Amino acid sequence: MDTKVDRYLKRQTKQNREIIDTLRNLILINFPAVIETGMDEGLWYEGKFYIATIGDHVNLGVGIKGLTQEEVDCFEGNGKTMRHLKFYPGKGINQETLLPLLNLVYTKTNSSE
Secondary structure, three states, rough: OOHHHHHHHOOOHHHHHHHHHHHHHHHHHHOOOOOEEEEEEEEEEOOEEEEEEEEEEEEEEEEEHHHOOHHHHOOEEEOOOOOEEEOOOOOOOHHHHHHHHHHHHHHHOOOOO
16 A cells, blocks of 8 residues: 555544545455555545545545536536545445446546646
């Protein structure tokens, strides 16, 4: 594991760490070729995804270059290259709904680091 990844994970609360671990596992298991990089403000996955704690929740960011407007509308925010989904402690993560969205982003987005 990248030392910056480890450092970022150690700074997280137990509740946020559970969310982050679930999201990381979904990404790393389903997209084994993706490279995870730690940064001070979160985890980065080659411009396709990011994971970051924002206040009381965890954002899963996604690259949107190459997605149709209808596909982009599945996500929150108004960024020109990235959008996100928010996950709150105690709310659970519906992996059956999330995985198709991750697949969509992974296969269709054109990212640049």
